Amino acid sequence: MNRVVIVGASAGGLATAVALRIEGYAGAITLVGDEADAPYDRPPLSKEFLSEAWEPGRLTLLGADDLETLDLELRLGTPATALSTADREVMLGDGSTVAYDALVVATGARPRVLPDRRDGVHVLRTMADALPLRERLAPGRRLVIVGAGFVGTEVAAIARARGVEVTMLESATAPLAHEIGEAAGLFLAELHRRHGVEVRTDAAVTEVTADGVRLADGTAVESDDVLLAIGSEPNTEWLTAEDLKVHNGLVCDEFCAAAPDVYGVGDVARWYNPLFGTEMRVEHRRHASEQAVAVARNLLEPDDRAPFASVPYFWSDQYDVRVQAYGHLREHDDAVIVYGDVPARRLLVAYRSGDRLTGVLAVGQTPRALRSWRALIAARCTWRAALAIA
Structure with missing residues (x-):
């Protein structure tokens, strides 16, 4: 493998490039992005940036020197328009093509x-x-x-x-x-x-x-x-190859692979999570970084790939409280308020799917207070045992 092409120059795409270098990959990496700006962080846009606490420069994910150290071929401001897995080529908006040995799709999503x-x-x-x-x-x-x-x-x-x-x-x-x-x-x-x-x-x-x-x-x-703010649509229109399945995202297996030597990362990827036994598309910053590391390792060790069985995590700052959650909260069968106090702005909710604890959400709690719940979810704890512990 001499050339990896990563389409999508946001957090997930850049994290994949960083992980490849950390894992020792010395070949060529091309990073394609439709925005002309250097890769920047999106979650602060609705918080620190909108409040004017941060200016644009603080959003940048890597400084110019660190970005140069990665030795990337940057194709910014040039969106991908089509893909041929048979020829192993990505067609770009400027009419050029980029050949690849391995392709990472990290094109994210757009607002409805x-x-x-x-x-x-x-x-x-x-x-x-x-x-x-x-x-x-x-x-x-x-x-x-x-x-x-x-x-x-x-x-x-x-x-x-x-x-x-x-x-x-x-x-x-x-x-x-x-x-x-x-x-x-x-x-x-x-x-x-x-x-x-x-x-x-x-x-x-x-x-x-x-x-x-x-x-x-x-x-x-x-x-x-x-x-x-009515949701998002995954950016999959350019994925024109017939051997790729697209359904509310690029459909990937438990290894995050969509086809031979084609992987998905971040908001655009709908992958099978074996920990929960279902496909999911997760639109959260930490998930994109974790999935990028898993994809980089699977790319470099094709004979020793590991399933990406993560416990998704998200957080959201609203006023002076933080909302945090672990697990798969969607499509739950039951949600029980373990603790709730509106005046104190504190809440803890546990989620059940079948006979398992599959998620937990907290408002006004410290990250440390949720770690034990994350461990229970990762251990496939039964609902009855989780409530007894709670």
Whole structure:
């Protein structure tokens, strides 16, 4: 293997390149990215960057000297447009091609949008998205956030801290209901209401209007700005090879392989996690870094590959509390509040799938307090034993 091509120059793609070098790979590495900027971190865009605590330079994942040490061929500002696994070539937007011996797909995801998007209607995925939104968050302005997922709730917290009037509209019964369940979602809804956010649930937005949005029941909600935070779509359109399976992401096996010498990393990869016995696509920063390390090792040791059986972790800062979770929370059969205190802003929820503990979520807890729960999830602890311990 003399040339590895990594398509996607965000956290997952760069982490793969770093892991390859750490593991001793001395061959050529080409890093392809559709943004012209050097690789930068995205999670702070909805937190530190939007609050103006950080400037663009602080988002950079590696300094110029460290990036040079990796000895990469950088093809930034040049998106991939097609792929031929038969010829082992990636076609780029400038008309050129890049040959590979091994390919890592790390193209991430993009925000979903509503029709008739106008000026003052924002999404948040890139630095180019975040800059105009940051400039418009000022005291007395009105912001409507469509969607109460992680991006929506984090931006709501920052906007309130900057004196913005915030209305958060969610089509489900509670914020993050699909990700963390209704009980935890209702807790977060109350947290936001206590900070002055108008939270409306069961509120489906059908149209972006000239001065706000319109709901399915005909109600108009006026605003100066609208943030669309209604989920994401994996960037898979360029994966044109017939031997690749695409379904809500690039479908990969337990080794994160999608085809011979083709691997997936990060938000774009839907891989089979043997620890939970299901396919999952995880859109969190730490997961991308961990998966990148696993893929680098499997690339370099094809005869001794190891399944990527991770316990996914995510965190989200909202106001002065941290939301953290381990495991697979989606598609759970039951969620039990082990401890809950809204005034104290503390919460602990355990999640069951079948007869197993498969997840835990905490608000206002230290990372150390969750480590024992992570160990139980990794050990495939039964639900009954987990509740007895709790």
